[in-house]
Amino acid sequence: MSATEKAYRELEDVLGADYVSNQDFVRQAYSRNVDPALPDRWPDIVVRPGTTEEVSHIVRVANKYKIPMVPRGGGADLVGGSKPIVEGGIVIDLTRMNRVVEINEDVGNVVVECGITWGELIEFLHKRGYTTGVEGPGSGMSATIGGGLSNNTIGFGSTKYGPVSENCIGVEVVLPNPDGDVIVTGSGSSRYVKKPFTRWGMGPDFTGLFMGDVGTMGIKTKAVMKIYPLPEYREGFTFTVPEDYEFVVKVTHSLQCKCSWGISDITLTPSAVVMLYSLTDVIKPWKDMLLMKPVMLVGIEADDERMFELASDIVHEEFAKPGVTELGPTIREGNIAEWVGKKQGHWQYFHGVFGVLPGHFSCTTCHKVPLDQMPEVFRTSDEHTLQKLGEYSSATVASVTAAVVYMMPRGECVIVGGMSGWNKPEMRETNLKLWKERLRFQVKYGGVHYWLGEVISQAIMEANAFPPKFTKFFKDVKRTLDPNFLLSPGKFHFYSAEEE
Amino acid sequence: MTNTQEIGKLRHLKKLGDILYGCIACGDCRIAVRYTVGRYKVCPVLEHTPGFEPFFARGKMQIVRGLIEGRLKLSQELANVIYQCTTCGDCHATCHQSMDPNINLSIGKYLDHTKIYEALRADLVDAGYGPMTRHREILEWCKKEHNPYMELHKDRIVWMPEGVDLPSRGELVFFMGCTEPYRQPEIIRKTIKLLLSAGVRPALIHPEEYCCGSVALRTGMRSLAEELALHNIKALQDAGAKEVVVHCAGCYRTLKKDYPDIYGKELPFKVVHITEILNRLLAEGKLEFREDFKNRKVTYHDPCHLGRHCDFYEPPREIIKKVPGLEFIEMKRNRTAAWCCGAGGGVKSAFPNLAEKIARVRVEDAKEVGVDYIVTVCPFCENNLRLVAEKEGIPVLDIVDLFKI
Numbered sequence: 063m064s065a066t067e068k069a070y071r072e073l074e075d076v077l078g079a080d081y082v083s084n085q086d087f088v089r090q091a092y093s094r095n096v097d098p099a100l101p102d103r104w105p106d107i108v109v110r111p112g113t114t115e116e117v118s119h120i121v122r123v124a125n126k127y128k129i130p131m132v133p134r135g136g137g138a139d140l141v142g143g144s145k146p147i148v149e150g151g152i153v154i155d156l157t158r159m160n161r162v163v164e165i166n167e168d169v170g171n172v173v174v175e176c177g178i179t180w181g182e183l184i185e186f187l188h189k190r191g192y193t194t195g196v197e198g199p200g201s202g203m204s205a206t207i208g209g210g211l212s213n214n215t216i217g218f219g220s221t222k223y224g225p226v227s228e229n230c231i232g233v234e235v236v237l238p239n240p241d242g243d244v245i246v247t248g249s250g251s252s253r254y255v256k257k258p259f260t261r262w263g264m265g266p267d268f269t270g271l272f273m274g275d276v277g278t279m280g281i282k283t284k285a286v287m288k289i290y291p292l293p294e295y296r297e298g299f300t301f302t303v304p305e306d307y308e309f310v311v312k313v314t315h316s317l318q319c320k321c322s323w324g325i326s327d328i329t330l331t332p333s334a335v336v337m338l339y340s341l342t343d344v345i346k347p348w349k350d351m352l353l354m355k356p357v358m359l360v361g362i363e364a365d366d367e368r369m370f371e372l373a374s375d376i377v378h379e380e381f382a383k384p385g386v387t388e389l390g391p392t393i394r395e396g397n398i399a400e401w402v403g404k405k406q407g408h409w410q411y412f413h414g415v416f417g418v419l420p421g422h423f424s425c426t427t428c429h430k431v432p433l434d435q436m437p438e439v440f441r442t443s444d445e446h447t448l449q450k451l452g453e454y455s456s457a458t459v460a461s462v463t464a465a466v467v468y469m470m471p472r473g474e475c476v477i478v479g480g481m482s483g484w485n486k487p488e489m490r491e492t493n494l495k496l497w498k499e500r501l502r503f504q505v506k507y508g509g510v511h512y513w514l515g516e517v518i519s520q521a522i523m524e525a526n527a528f529p530p531k532f533t534k535f536f537k538d539v540k541r542t543l544d545p546n547f548l549l550s551p552g553k554f555h556f557y558s559a560e561e562e
Numbered sequence: 563m564t565n566t567q568e569i570g571k572l573r574h575l576k577k578l579g580d581i582l583y584g585c586i587a588c589g590d591c592r593i594a595v596r597y598t599v600g601r602y603k604v605c606p607v608l609e610h611t612p613g614f615e616p617f618f619a620r621g622k623m624q625i626v627r628g629l630i631e632g633r634l635k636l637s638q639e640l641a642n643v644i645y646q647c648t649t650c651g652d653c654h655a656t657c658h659q660s661m662d663p664n665i666n667l668s669i670g671k672y673l674d675h676t677k678i679y680e681a682l683r684a685d686l687v688d689a690g691y692g693p694m695t696r697h698r699e700i701l702e703w704c705k706k707e708h709n710p711y712m713e714l715h716k717d718r719i720v721w722m723p724e725g726v727d728l729p730s731r732g733e734l735v736f737f738m739g740c741t742e743p744y745r746q747p748e749i750i751r752k753t754i755k756l757l758l759s760a761g762v763r764p765a766l767i768h769p770e771e772y773c774c775g776s777v778a779l780r781t782g783m784r785s786l787a788e789e790l791a792l793h794n795i796k797a798l799q800d801a802g803a804k805e806v807v808v809h810c811a812g813c814y815r816t817l818k819k820d821y822p823d824i825y826g827k828e829l830p831f832k833v834v835h836i837t838e839i840l841n842r843l844l845a846e847g848k849l850e851f852r853e854d855f856k857n858r859k860v861t862y863h864d865p866c867h868l869g870r871h872c873d874f875y876e877p878p879r880e881i882i883k884k885v886p887g888l889e890f891i892e893m894k895r896n897r898t899a900a901w902c903c904g905a906g907g908g909v910k911s912a913f914p915n916l917a918e919k920i921a922r923v924r925v926e927d928a929k930e931v932g933v934d935y936i937v938t939v940c941p942f943c944e945n946n947l948r949l950v951a952e953k954e955g956i957p958v959l960d961i962v963d964l965f966k967i
Contacts (some may be wrong), residue, residue, distance in 0.1 A: 080612040087640045088614050090628035091621035096587050102633060110613055137620070138588045157592070158613060181595030188597070203594035203601075203656075346664045393664050401662050406596045410667060413588075413658055417669035421583030485583050487631050 065127040066106045066150070072126075073109055073152075076119045081110040081158070092153045093146070095139040098485035099425050099493035100516065103146040105132070105153040112158045114234060114244055114283040121242035121281070124152055130551050131238065133277045135177060135209030138201040140426040140480075143213070143276050143515025147552030156208055159283060162186055169259040171231060172289050176208025176282045180217075181409070183207060183287075192289040195223030200412040208282045213513035214274030216476055218361065218408035221318075221469050222326045223290075225512070227273035231261040234284035235272055238549035247272070248286065258286040271539070276514045278550045279543050293363035295370035296326075298399025299377060302355040304385035305333055307437035310358065314433060314469050317360070317380055324373030327361030327402075328469035332440075335415065335465050344414045347389075347396040357389075359399040412478060415465045422458070424480035425497035425517075429509035433475045436467060439507065446503055450496070457492040458484040461500065477509070498524065519553040572629055573688070574681035574784070582630055584673035585623035591653035591675075592618050599661040602895055604652050606902040606920045607909075616643050619653035619675050626682060641691035644682055646916060649780055649907035650866040651676045655898040676871070679907075683782030693781035694912035701783050708772035708790070709740040719768050721747030723755060732765030735803040735831075737794075737817065739810035740773050741941035749941065752962045753809055753836060759967065760848035762839070764807060770797035776812040776867075779820055781908040791816070791824045799830045809836040809962075811865035811940035812906075815872055835868070837877035837939060837961060844884060850966040856887035859933040860959075863893070863924065863947065864900035865940030878939050878961055885964050893927040901927055903938075905946035917946055925950045935959050 066084075074082045083089075084107050093102040106129070111117045124131045130151035134144035137155075145153065159175035160182065166172070172192075174183060180198025187193055196219035199205050209215075210226040211233070223229060232248025245251070247269040250258040261269050272279050303309060310330050317325050331339075333356045339345040340353050348357075360377050364370035381388065390397025401407035416423045431439050443463040447454070454461055461481040468476040481500060483493035494517070501521035504511070511518045522528070528536065540547070540556060547558050575582060594604050603609075605618040615621025622644065628634035658670035686692030693701070700710040707715045721743055722728075728736075736757070742750040757764060775790035777783075794817075798806055808814040818833045843849045862882055868874045875897045883890050895901045904910070904920025925947060928936050936951055936958045938944055948958045 083612075083614055085639055086634055087616055087625050087628070087637070087643070088621075090634045091615035091624045093624065093628070094587065102628065102631075104633075108614060136589050136592070137615070155614070179593055179595065181597075182593070185595050185597040185602075201588050201590065203596055204589040204592045342668065343666055344668060346666065393662055398665070401660065401665060404598065405661055406598045407660060407662070407665070409596065410658070410660060413667050413669070414665075416586055416588075416667075417584060417658070417673075420580040420672055423586040485586075 066129065069123050069127045069129055069152070070107055072123045073107065073120060077109055077111060077116055081112070083108050092134070092155070095137060095142050095145050095515070096423070097140060097142055097425060097517070098423055098483040099490050099497050100142045101490060103149055105146050106150040107152045108155060109152060110155045110158045114236060117154065117236045117281055117283055118242035118244055120152065120154055121236055121238055122240065124548050125240040125242070125546055128546060128548065130548050132550050133208070133281045135206030135212070136179060136201060136204045138205055139209070139213070139513065139515050140424065141513055141515030141517045143513065143553070144209070147516045147550065148557070154281065156281075156283075157206065163284060165190065165289070166257050166259070169257065170289050171258060171286050173258065173284060173286050174207055176211070176285055177206050179204055179206055180210065187289060188292055191292050193292045194287050195229055195290050196220045196226050197408065198226070200409060202409040207285050207287065211273055211282060211285060212275060212277050215513060216468060216470065218327050218402060218411070221328050221361070221471065222322065224471055229288045230269060230273065230285055231288060232258045232269050232286040233272055233282045235280035235282050237280050238544040240545070250286065274512060274514070276519060276550065276553055278540060278553050278556070281549070291365065294365050295367060296361070296363045296403055297370070297374065298397065298403040299360045300389040300397045300399045301358045301360070301381050302353065302387045302389065303358050305356060307440055310356070310467070311433055311436060313358070313380055315473070317377065318469075318471065320380075321373050321376045322471065324362050324364050324369060324376070325360065326363045327359060329359045330467040331357040332464055332467070335462065338418065339414055342418055345398060347394055351396060353396070359402060361399060361403055412465060415462065415482070418482070421485050422482050423485060425459070425483050425493055426480040427497075427500055427504060428476060428478045428480070428513065429504050429511040430470070430474050430476050431509055433469065433473045435508070436475055436477070439477060439509070440464070442507060446500070453496060454481070457489060457496060459493060459496055514553070516553060520555050523555045572685045574684040575626060575630060575678070578678060578681055581672055581674065582626055582678065584669055585620065586669065587620050587624065589620050590656055591620050594656045596661070599899075600894060600896065601656060601661070601899045604656050606648060606650060606652065606904060606923065607646055607916065610916055610919045611646065617646070619657070622679065622682070626678060636686055636689045636691055638691050641686045644679070644686060645692065645694050645781070645908060646913055647679060647907055648866070648902045648904060648909045648920070649676050649679055650902035651870040652899070652902065655870050659898070680779060680782065684784045685782075687782040687784070693783060693908060696911045697777070697781045697908050700911060701778055701781070701786055704773050704778065705786060709744060710773060710777045711740055711744040713744045715769065718743045718771070719766065721751050723751055726754065726758065728754070728763065729765045730767060731801045733802060733804040734762065734764045735798055735801055735806050736764035736766055737774070737806050737808045737813055738766065738768070738771060739808070739813040739941070741810055741945070745945065746941050749960045749962060750809070752967050755967050756849065756962055756965055757839070760843040762843070765801060765803070767797050767801045770801070774813040774816040775820070776816040777908065779816065780906065787820075788824050791821050795821060795825055795829065803831040805832045805834055807834055807836055807839055809939070810942075811868040812942055815867035818872055835874060835877065835939070837881055840961070841877050841880055844881065851885045851964055852966050853886065855885055855964070858887070858935065859889045859891055860935040860937055861891050861893050861928050861931055861933045862896075863903065863936055863938040863943055864897060865938060865943045866900070866902050866906055868939065869900055870898055878937070881961055881964065882937055891931045891933055893931055895927055903943040903946045905942045910942070910946060918949055921946045921950045925954055925956065928956060929954060937961055937964065
């Protein structure tokens with residue numbers, strides 16, 4: 063009997079036959095994520111644990127037989143982070159662990175199992191008058207809290223509340239060591255703390271070790287997320303603005319200085335994407351008005367009517383400039399910010415660029431840069447696209463520097479972009495080559511990515527972003543937690559404890 | 563014409579071309595919750611299974627891709643999972659659907675999940691793995707006696723009220739279907755009495771009316787479905803039909819949506835739902851409602867074949883809202899986001915326990931809004947919901963039960 067077969071039996075003994083599978087069609091179904099470039103890689107076994115103890119058991123079995131593991135949340139990883147990177151192994155589907163454990167209203171947090179989706183959690187919280195602030199990534203209807211934390215993701219709400227990981231104050235993690243040790247970080251690490259209430263004060267920020275780790279340092283099973291009172295007043299505005307990135311930088315800086323308390327979202331949709339939406343009927347009112355100019359959305363929120371009106375006044379004063387037109391107030395009149403806010407369209411705002419042609423979707427290149435560098439990033443990125451145009455067109459790849467630019471607090475922005483590629487087997491190798499080239503280019507101009515998965519974590523290493531001493535430190539930390547390098551091997555090109 | 567060389571080579575899936583690559587695998591079809599637009603989860607089957615990806619849409623799409631790209635082969639084990647799907651189309655209703663008429667996300671415009679599942683089932687049939695044993699028995703009978711209920715074809719009109727004689731030709735034809743004549747004769751009897759009371763005398767084309775072919779289509783028996791469809795189209799045309807009235811939601815979907823595809827061109831008659839006719843007759847003052855619903859509460863269950871599959875939501879609601887004294891309350895999941903009753907896609911016959919578990923969830927939706935009755939317009943939904951609802955003290959009514967006859 064092979065090691066994999068023995069492992070299968072030992073997993074079945076504890077999880078039960080229903081929640082362990084090695085059927086070929088199940089393995090196929092877990093063989094890829096959301097990209098048109100990576101090859102399908104089948105795991106040997108897929109498991110669906112229901113408890114932290116079961117996750118710990120899986121880790122022990124994997125270590126016993128030296129089988130790689132990949133944790134998986136909602137599975138919508140855009141860069142190959144939640145399917146095997148090396149052939150075989152165990153995919154740990156965590157979506158059965160989807161309960162709200164407790165809500166601690168007095169200290170403003172909620173404890174959840176990491177397989178719960180943003181959609182489920184937001185419904186739970188809104189009904190009780192709370193929100194997580196940033197309400198999850200673009201796939202938030204089905205993406206999990208664990209996935210959001212592992213990818214350090216952003217979403218609507220991030221202009222005010224930052225990335226999701228800044229809203230996490232502690233996690234329960236199964237370490238990938240041979241004993242499958244379970245630890246809790248933040249204040250919950252103390253046996254004397256009755257309920258978690260702060261991330262800091264128990265030594266280094268060990269919670270941070272598991273934020274944005276893309277599932278390489280441990281398997282998060284529970285998370286403590288901050289909650290905020292659900293603002294009574296929320297509104298969205300949509301403006302067409304001049305074709306001038308300096309204008310966008312100035313207006314964003316100004317709004318954040320004057321009204322950081324009330325501005326929940328600021329985004330820019332560049333003119334190329336506005337044209338795409340208009341021409342392909344994605345946004346019908348924009349098509350009707352033949353919209354071709356850049357568009358900015360602004361979301362405001364307040365608990366009090368006077369503050370709400372003040373925020374609205376500040377926004378309108380800031381946009382009362384030549385070349386700016388406000389669309390709306392209704393969605394029918396082009397105010398898409400209303401759809402984003404009132405119909406939870408924020409979970410689909412980035413979907414407009416996907417699949418304009420059947421079978422084409424994004425080799426995602428989302429990354430952050432300082433806001434004042436945004437104009438330069440657009441200029442150099444567009445130049446890069448022009449240089450590569452011949453290769454892109456032969457590969458049916460179209461590059462969009464940004465589908466949207468999302469503004470973050472403290473003068474940074476996220477360039478939400480990618481390259482549309484055709485998801486056909488014969489195209490995937492070329493798509494991957496061009497994708498990685500683009501990512502290395504971004505790393506080298508100082509772009510900082512956040513969901514890293516397989517492709518971006520590897521591109522960072524290939525671009526030599528880390529000095530040798532940092533790489534050694536990184537691997538030493540990894541080795542301490544995962545001595546057999548079994549958790550997500552291949553990310554950051556880390557394959558084993560020995561190799562350099 | 564079937565090319566025998568192509569049988570077993572995924573000929574049905576391959577015909578669909580690039581839409582097979584339309585799924586980007588975002589997974590919103592797993593469990594999307596978007597309460598502001600009434601979206602509370604997606605797949606009615608998923609929560610009653612071990613929950614691996616193949617039990618919901620994204621996994622099925624990855625499987626289809628694996629088949630097309632040659633990494634995976636059809637098998638009996640795969641068929642057993644693929645047939646555990648009610649083909650309700652809720653995955654399609656949430657896939658890149660903005661829930662706002664002003665925003666049309668690209669993938670939502672062309673990716674048709676139900677069509678892909680039915681093509682996959684047809685390929686499983688070609689390969690000898692489908693349909694399920696019970697489907698095979700039913701469809702064998704259907705070939706012989708033109709109904710899936712193991713009844714004799716000649717008995718399709720034993721429900722006919724005494725003294726009623728309907729013509730066999732006419733511009734307005736009532737398409738009976740199979741479920742009501744054989745399993746709910748009181749409903750079809752009331753329907754015909756209602757029409758006659760309003761001065762409408764439809765034709766019945768018996769013995770030329772055969773099963774519409776829905777069961778065969780949903781379970782992948784495409785050649786049988788095509789035979790049945792072409793037979794019925796010819797029979798209706800020969801009878802001089804200009805308007806064909808259908809009550810059964812499954813028949814309606816099949817005649818309205820599948821028949822034109824099979825026929826290859828526009829049908830020579832118009833297909834209308836009974837609720838459209840009843841609304842017309844109500845507007846003319848030719849029908850009356852029962853008067854014993856005062857201070858009672860009712861909800862409406864959208865049959866998948868009528869609602870999501872045919873975008874037909876309002877006429878039944880318009881009728882219910884007119885009933886004097888009856889308070890209409892929507893369930894939290896309605897219209898495009900309505901929860902399936904669990905009976906469709908061959909699940910009721912092959913996996914009855916699963917069908918009942920799903921019905922239980924739907925009845926909980928009705929209980930949550932505190933209604934006295936559930937009204938629907940699909941005999942299949944009625945039968946399946948009734949199994950659970952009546953134990954909970956909630957009668958399931960057909961729309962014609964609201965009228966005074």
